[in-house]
Amino acid sequence: MSLPNNRVRVVLLTQAIGPLDYRLPDDMVAGPGNVVMVPLGPRKLPGVIWDDDVFGDEAIDSSKLRAVLELVECPPVALGLRRLINWVADYYLTSHAAVLRMVLSSSAAFTATGTIIEYRRTGFEPARLTPQRAAALDALEGAQGLVRELAAEAGVSDAVIRGLIKAGAFEAVTISVDSPLPEPLADFDTPKLNDAQQLAANSMVEAVRAGGFDTFVLDGVTGSGKTETYFEAVAEAIRLGKQVLVLLPEIALTAPFLARFEARFGVEPAVWHSNLRSTQRRRVWRAVADGSAKVLVGARSALFLPFANLRLIIVDEAHETSFKQEDGVRYHARDVAVMRGHFEGFPVVLASATPALESRHMVTIGRYKGLEIPSRFGAAKMPEIKAIDLTLDAPDAQHWIAPTLLKALEERVERGEQSLLFLNRRGYAPLTLCRTCGHRFQCPNCTSWMVEHRLVRRLACHHCGHVMPPPEQCPECGESDTLVACGPGVERISDEVNRLLPNARTIVATSDTLWSPEKAAEFVSRVENKAVDIIIGTQLVTKGYHFPELTLVGVIDADLGLEGGDLRAAERTFQQIAQAAGRAGRGEKPGEVFIQTRNPNHPVIAALVAGDRDAFYDAETEQRKSAGAPPFGRFAAIIISSEDEREAIEAARAVGGAAPQVDGMHVYGPAPAPLAMLRGRHRQRLLVHAQRSVEVQNIIREWLGSLQFPRGVRVGIDVDPYSFL
Ligand SMILES: Nc1ncnc2c1ncn2[C@@H]1O[C@H](COP(=O)(O)OP(=O)(O)OP(=O)(O)O)[C@@H](O)[C@H]1O
Ligand SMILES: [Zn+2]
Numbered sequence: 001m002s003l004p005n006n007r008v009r010v011v012l013l014t015q016a017i018g019p020l021d022y023r024l025p026d027d028m029v030a031g032p033g034n035v036v037m038v039p040l041g042p043r044k045l046p047g048v049i050w051d052d053d054v055f056g057d058e059a060i061d062s063s064k065l066r067a068v069l070e071l072v073e074c075p076p077v078a079l080g081l082r083r084l085i086n087w088v089a090d091y092y093l094t095s096h097a098a099v100l101r102m103v104l105s106s107s108a109a110f111t112a113t114g115t116i117i118e119y120r121r122t123g124f125e126p127a128r129l130t131p132q133r134a135a136a137l138d139a140l141e142g143a144q145g146l147v148r149e150l151a152a153e154a155g156v157s158d159a160v161i162r163g164l165i166k167a168g169a170f171e172a173v174t175i176s177v178d179s180p181l182p183e184p185l186a187d188f189d190t191p192k193l194n195d196a197q198q199l200a201a202n203s204m205v206e207a208v209r210a211g212g213f214d215t216f217v218l219d220g221v222t223g224s225g226k227t228e229t230y231f232e233a234v235a236e237a238i239r240l241g242k243q244v245l246v247l248l249p250e251i252a253l254t255a256p257f258l259a260r261f262e263a264r265f266g267v268e269p270a271v272w273h274s275n276l277r278s279t280q281r282r283r284v285w286r287a288v289a290d291g292s293a294k295v296l297v298g299a300r301s302a303l304f305l306p307f308a309n310l311r312l313i314i315v316d317e318a319h320e321t322s323f324k325q326e327d328g329v330r331y332h333a334r335d336v337a338v339m340r341g342h343f344e345g346f347p348v349v350l351a352s353a354t355p356a357l358e359s360r361h362m363v364t365i366g367r368y369k370g371l372e373i374p375s376r377f378g379a380a381k382m383p384e385i386k387a388i389d390l391t392l393d394a395p396d397a398q399h400w401i402a403p404t405l406l407k408a409l410e411e412r413v414e415r416g417e418q419s420l421l422f423l424n425r426r427g428y429a430p431l432t433l434c435r436t437c438g439h440r441f442q443c444p445n446c447t448s449w450m451v452e453h454r455l456v457r458r459l460a461c462h463h464c465g466h467v468m469p470p471p472e473q474c475p476e477c478g479e480s481d482t483l484v485a486c487g488p489g490v491e492r493i494s495d496e497v498n499r500l501l502p503n504a505r506t507i508v509a510t511s512d513t514l515w516s517p518e519k520a521a522e523f524v525s526r527v528e529n530k531a532v533d534i535i536i537g538t539q540l541v542t543k544g545y546h547f548p549e550l551t552l553v554g555v556i557d558a559d560l561g562l563e564g565g566d567l568r569a570a571e572r573t574f575q576q577i578a579q580a581a582g583r584a585g586r587g588e589k590p591g592e593v594f595i596q597t598r599n600p601n602h603p604v605i606a607a608l609v610a611g612d613r614d615a616f617y618d619a620e621t622e623q624r625k626s627a628g629a630p631p632f633g634r635f636a637a638i639i640i641s642s643e644d645e646r647e648a649i650e651a652a653r654a655v656g657g658a659a660p661q662v663d664g665m666h667v668y669g670p671a672p673a674p675l676a677m678l679r680g681r682h683r684q685r686l687l688v689h690a691q692r693s694v695e696v697q698n699i700i701r702e703w704l705g706s707l708q709f710p711r712g713v714r715v716g717i718d719v720d721p722y723s724f725l
Contacts, residue, residue: 007065009055010038010047013104015097019055020047023065030068033076035104037069044069046110048077048100054086072110075289077103077306080344084304087339093697093717094329102304102329106278106285116279119161119170120144126167132160137169144173145277181270181287184295186235188266196220197229200371204233207347208312209240215338217318217359218351220373222582223380223546226351227257229373230314231264233349238265238294242311246297247333249320250540254297255521257544261297272298272305275516300325300333303340311346313337317543318350318359319575321568324722332720334359353582354575354613357568357620358631376586383553383584383591387600387609399496400488405554405594406500412552413504413533417589419552421493421536422580424560426462426510428454428492429485432470439476447676453512454491464679493556494536501534509537542580548587553580558597558605566724567629574604574616581608628691630720636688636696637718638704639673641681644712651713652684660703664691675725681714687724 006024008031022038024030032051037044077085077100085099104110121140129137139154147165151158164170193201200218207214220226237244246269248254258268270284270293287293291308298305300323303313315323315337323333334350341348350359350368363370376382393402401409401421412419431449432441441450443461450459452470460467473480485492494508507513507526514520526532527547535541535550561573577595585591597605607616625632638655642648652670659667669686676683690696700717709715 007062008049008068009052010036010068011050011096011100012038012040012045012047013097013101014040014045015095015101017097019050019096021065023062023067025067028068028071030071033078033082035072035074035076035110037072039066039069046072046104048104050096051082074110075306075308080340081304081306083343084336084340087343088329088331088336091697092329092331092719093700098329099304102301103306105301105304106281116146116174116282118144118146118173118279119150119165120173122169122171124168126164126169130160132156133164133169136160136164146279149277179283181283181293182267184238184261184265184267184269186238186265189264190235191228191264193229193232194225194377196373196375197225197377200373201229201232203369203371204230204347204349205236208233208236208242211311211346213342213345214347215341215362215368216347216349216371217355217363217368218349218371218373219355219360219363220351220353220371221376221382222353222579223376223586224353224373225377226353226373227260227316228264228377230316230349230351231261233312233347234295234314235265237311240311241294242309243288243291243293243307244295244312244314245302245305245307245310245337246295246314246316247300247302247323247337248297249317249322249543250299255517256524256546257297258517259521261295265295269295269297272296272302274299274301303333303336310340310344312349313341313346314349314351316351319352319354319356320543321572321722326718326723330716330718330721332722335720354578357571357617357624360617361621361631379588380586381590382611383581383593385581385593385595385609385611387558387605388594388596389600390596390598400493400556400596401496401500401554402594402596405596408552408592408594409497409504409534409554410501413501416530416549417552418527418530418532418547418550419534419554420541420550420580420583421490421497421534421554421556422538422542422577423488423490423493423536423556424538424576425487425489426453426512426538427451427460427489428495429487429489431486432459432483433486434474434476434479434482435484436479436482437474437477439474445680446678447674451489452485454495455508455512463675488556490536490538497534497536504533505531506534506536507532509535509541511538511540514540539576539579542576542583545583546586547583549589550583550587551585551589551591553584553591553593555580555593555595558595559599559602562599562602562604567624567635568722570604571620574608574620577604577608578613628689632692634690634692634694634696635721636690636700637721637724638686638688638700639683639716639718640670640685640713641678641683641716642710642713643681645682647710647712648682648684651709651715652686654707654709655704655715656686658703658707659686660699662690662694662699664694665689665696665699673725685724 008024009019011019032049034049038047088099089096136154136156147158147161151161234244262268288305315334318334338348362368388402388404393404395402409419429452432452443466446463448463458467490508494506497506581593584593640652656670666689670684673683673685
């Protein structure tokens with residue numbers, strides 16, 4: 001289909017409205033990809049002109065078309081990226097607008113000016129200050145930002161800041177968003193690679209040089225030097241004057257990564273994550289769009305930025321499930337990265353010591369290329385892994401560290417070596433209950449227990465963020481001093497260590513304590529300077545970090561992740577423990593790992609102890625195959641929610657009742673979701689299980705498209721779900 005010359009189809013950035021047709025004024029030259037402002041009712045809205053052939057016919061009479069108001073001076077959304085957006089919208093059953101919003105994710109997209117105004121303190125203090133103004137002045141010592149940002153930082157309204165500007169306590173600073181970013185130097189400090197590294201690097205470098213789509217799984221054991229190896233491919237792209245995107249799973253990881261990047265390429269790369277100030281966002285967005293940002297390191301949202309000439313994407317720790325976005329557009333960044341490489345014609349590298357079963361399978365069937373680095377770099381050896389059977393070697397009551405592990409910790413402290421205790425549970429205790437009446441503290445908004453965080457003296461819900469002070473009395477029976485903590489979180493393990501090994505210096509490392517790159521950098525430097533003997537952390541510390549003096553890893557509860565029993569429970573547990581174990585013995589001294597379990601014969605534990613990764617993957621692959629689970633079959637979840645429980649149930653029944661009969665596809669449910677209430681909404685789920693040959697998306701689109709829902713009902717679709725809650 002093609003539209004007449006002066007008719008254009010525009011995808012508005014407003015999700016509720018589908019693409020609309022407009023008339024291009026005679027004096028305006030614009031085509032697909034151009035950002036424009038268009039009228040909608042009395043409003044003026046941004047949108048992007050889309051390719052004629054993507055959406056069906058629109059039956060608006062040409063004479064009724066309204067004219068495009070203005071062509072925005074910003075880099076157009078290129079063809080390859082438009083195709084990616086089409087694909088994401090189709091595959092994940094979402095709207096073009098929702099995806100496009102991630103592309104045009106900075107106001108820089110809509111303003112041509114290269115400067116903006118920020119404010120900072122002048123040092124002048126007005127004589128009479130309201131308490132709010134005084135507090136704001138205090139809080140903003142040394143700060144700089146937009147009015148909105150300063151207000152948020154000081155916890156006051158915009159008006160307070162504007163008042164202070166008017167009174168002369170703040171001054172304007174003009175910031176250029178176009179000031180160039182420093183250029184990385186491809187050969188600033190080139191390491192000498194070992195043979196296995198060199199072989200892997202050559203393949204990637206060759207692919208970057210040649211251009212064209214290809215996917216590599218860079219599969220090297222922990223400490224093998226995957227980063228140094230893929231840096232060679234990054235260097236090649238820099239030499240060619242092209243751009244590179246490196247995706248990392250956690251923003252907290254970026255600090256040590258940036259330092260390493262700088263050591264290799266002479267300057268820090270540009271970064272992209274949700275904590276950027278809006279001026280930084282604008283600057284980076286522009287530099288990415290005009291091609292001057294050569295290397296961007298970012299969280300998954302960086303994937304949708306409008307790179308001018310992208311030549312390589314690296315997905316580091318590619319097995320991480322945090323690459324799956326669980327709200328808004330539910331997409332998997334690893335998979336979308338591969339599709340971007342496909343549409344724009346460049347190689348994509350998935351790097352991991354514990355690749356996802358799906359990625360390994362793609363190597364097996366020849367779709368991806370496997371690159372292996374089988375041993376650690378230099379003299380470092382893989383650690384020795386042993387299981388501690390908690391039924392035989394039991395900790396004391398209300399303790400969680402078995403005697404064998406405790407002894408090993410003690411030895412490390414004496415020798416001045418470092419240890420890591422891994423437990424994937426934030427806070428002090430996962431459950432608090434009343435000893436007298438048995439009352440359990442539950443989140444008022446969610447089906448989940450309130451988790452005690454003793455360091456900040458709060459009970460918190462890990463699903464919605466609801467917090468409350470720990471009550472003095474039980475709200476149910478009124479008794480005082482009767483609340484007990486059940487089970488351990490990292491804070492409680494830290495208490496135990498401090499009690500049993502009073503000389504050891506400990507640090508708790510979780511997303512609660514390492515919530516910014518600065519905090520993460522501080523943590524790294526404390527560990528590197530040997531100001532810490534024992535790290536107690538969640539999965540956050542198990543990836544990427546390289547501490548040469550760390551020689552002991554203890555896994556507090558290996559059975560924890562196996563309990564949930566979802567599709568990937570075994571794989572995830574295997575990956576987490578292998579990654580945690582991988583932190584031990586990365587320097588000259590050998591590493592030792594203890595895995596505490598009640599079930600040492602479980603295949604996951606047995607494979608870890610035997611160091612037999614292939615045995616585990618092969619068995620797991622067989623199981624998936626016989627269950628028709630991914631990558632051999634596919635799932636899609638339909639999640640129906642409402643603040644009103646009845647309404648949710650009825651809507652879910654309607655969805656279930658309308659389920660089509662399709663060969664090779666089965667619909668389970670509706671049933672209450674395991675997380676039956678979330679943020680005050682009642683949730684029902686259906687699970688679609690289908691053979692690969694079934695066109696699930698088309699079927700679901702038609703199926704749900706035929707239904708009408710009450711206003712209060714939300715219907716979410718999760719294609720290739722990772723969470724089954
Ligand atoms: N060719 C090399 N020359 C010098 N140092 C190297 C080389 N390769 C690796 N290293 C060093 O070895 C250490 C381990 O490498 P790196 O952290 O890249 O491993 P990794 O494979 O990413 O491990 P993990 O998956 O456990 O995070 C790092 O300190 C790195 O700088
Ligand atoms: Zn909650």
